[in-house]
Amino acid sequence: MGSGITQVAAQAGHEVVLVDLNQAVLDKAKSNLEKVLSKLVEKEKISAAEATQIQNRLVYSSATADFKECGIIIEAIVENIAVKHTVFKELEAIVSDSCILASNTSSLPIASIGSALQNPSRIIGIHFFNPAPLMPLVEIIPAVQTAPAVVEQAKQLIDSWKKVTVLCKDTPGFIVNRVARPFYGEALRIYEEGIADFATIDWALTEIGGFRMGPFTLMDYIGNDINYTVTESVFAAFYYDPRFKPSFTQKRHFEAGFLGRKSGRGYYNYAEGAVQPEPTKDVQLGQQIVDRVLVMLINEAIDALFLNIASKQDIDLAMTKGVNYPKGLLAWAEEKTLPWVLAQLENLFEEYGEDRYRPNPLLKRLVKQGATQF
Numbered sequence: 001m002g003s004g005i006t007q008v009a010a011q012a013g014h015e016v017v018l019v020d021l022n023q024a025v026l027d028k029a030k031s032n033l034e035k036v037l038s039k040l041v042e043k044e045k046i047s048a049a050e051a052t053q054i055q056n057r058l059v060y061s062s063a064t065a066d067f068k069e070c071g072i073i074i075e076a077i078v079e080n081i082a083v084k085h086t087v088f089k090e091l092e093a094i095v096s097d098s099c100i101l102a103s104n105t106s107s108l109p110i111a112s113i114g115s116a117l118q119n120p121s122r123i124i125g126i127h128f129f130n131p132a133p134l135m136p137l138v139e140i141i142p143a144v145q146t147a148p149a150v151v152e153q154a155k156q157l158i159d160s161w162k163k164v165t166v167l168c169k170d171t172p173g174f175i176v177n178r179v180a181r182p183f184y185g186e187a188l189r190i191y192e193e194g195i196a197d198f199a200t201i202d203w204a205l206t207e208i209g210g211f212r213m214g215p216f217t218l219m220d221y222i223g224n225d226i227n228y229t230v231t232e233s234v235f236a237a238f239y240y241d242p243r244f245k246p247s248f249t250q251k252r253h254f255e256a257g258f259l260g261r262k263s264g265r266g267y268y269n270y271a272e273g274a275v276q277p278e279p280t281k282d283v284q285l286g287q288q289i290v291d292r293v294l295v296m297l298i299n300e301a302i303d304a305l306f307l308n309i310a311s312k313q314d315i316d317l318a319m320t321k322g323v324n325y326p327k328g329l330l331a332w333a334e335e336k337t338l339p340w341v342l343a344q345l346e347n348l349f350e351e352y353g354e355d356r357y358r359p360n361p362l363l364k365r366l367v368k369q370g371a372t373q374f
């Protein structure tokens with residue numbers, strides 16, 4: 001992630017210092033960036049002179065002391081709170097008083113990272129999506145300690161890098177990794193109940209639902225180890241709210257080493273010549289699958305709105321720009337109508353009696369009031 005963020009900042013005209021403890025990582029970052037820039041020149045997106053200027057703005061270093069003159073540092077090191085605390089203390093001792101200290105963490109609380117600082121009002125979460133140069137979304141996450149001016153400066157800076165920024169509260173999974181959980185979880189549950197196989201669920205969500213990739217294909221891309229770990233950490237961070245309960249199917253795939261594309265096998269087999277399973281193209285079944293996953297996603301988006309995690313606009317932007325959903329989930333709910341969404345959830349809740357299907361109070365309230373929008 002660090003080298004991707006470096007590319008974005010350098011292309012936006014900044015002088016950037018990329019620090020990594022590992023020289024091999026720095027060498028790889030440098031040669032990758034050279035390749036990316038020469039491709040951009042080939043495609044005439046930038047001139048050869050610009051590519052050279054971008055390279056000249058970059059310093060690759062293994063010494064944290066080289067951050068001395070920086071106005072902002074975006075940390076993207078190992079996801080371990082103890083290591084982050086040590087590094088942030090070290091950084092604060094080097095930089096100026098006005099330097100913003102940001103973290104690209106996906107799962108650690110920004111408040112906790114900031115607690116290591118003498119001046120925690122300069123901490124902020126700036127969460128990019130992978131690959132950072134291609135994915136437009138950046139979540140900006142102020143901690144309880146963050147000064148309002150730091151939020152404003154960070155947002156303005158990242159906006160000036162032509163990214164789409166959304167503001168969200170310092171809660172587990174921020175917006176995207178919280179709201180997207182049912183895309184995987186409900187698809188796995190549908191499979192576990194024997195309603196449909198992986199290929200059919202993927203077919204339904206892409207062909208009927210309009211999602212760019214089906215959940216099983218996507219989990220195989222992300223890696224079942226990574227996706228399972230995020231699910232488990234969100235589940236634990238929400239004090240084991242049953243809505244976020246991980247799936248045994250995914251855990252067993254992870255344990256078996258069926259990690260996805262990177263291991264040659266996940267839900268699908270990626271060996272050369274492997275025959276891919278055919279979906280059952282039953283439109284009625286497909287629509288049932290789409291409706292069930294969609295209302296679960298919508299319920300999660302409504303919960304984020306209900307608890308003021310982010311604005312309506314930012315919740316929808318996050319899902320379209322961060323994970324390429326075909327529509328914002330709240331806009332989608334309005335299109336399907338709020339009573340329809342509530343009825344679907346109530347049916348599921350009534351059928352299963354499980355807390356994971358409970359309709360959000362905001363949805364119930366709005367339907368009672370006859371509202372058509374959030």
Ligand SMILES: NC(=O)c1ccc[n+]([C@@H]2O[C@H](COP(=O)([O-])OP(=O)(O)OC[C@H]3O[C@@H](n4cnc5c(N)ncnc54)[C@H](O)[C@@H]3O)[C@@H](O)[C@H]2O)c1
Binds near residue numbers: 001020022076077130
């Ligand atoms: N990979 C993703 O899709 C993704 C997306 C968004 C956010 N993130 C977050 O970004 C951070 C990095 O993730 P990643 O996937 O790039 O990890 P990674 O393991 O690929 O890279 C981490 C790098 O940090 C270096 N490092 C470790 N300790 C260091 C230290 N003390 N000082 C300097 N360098 C050090 C390592 O050598 C390594 O090159 C994590 O906090 C992660 O949660 C990752």
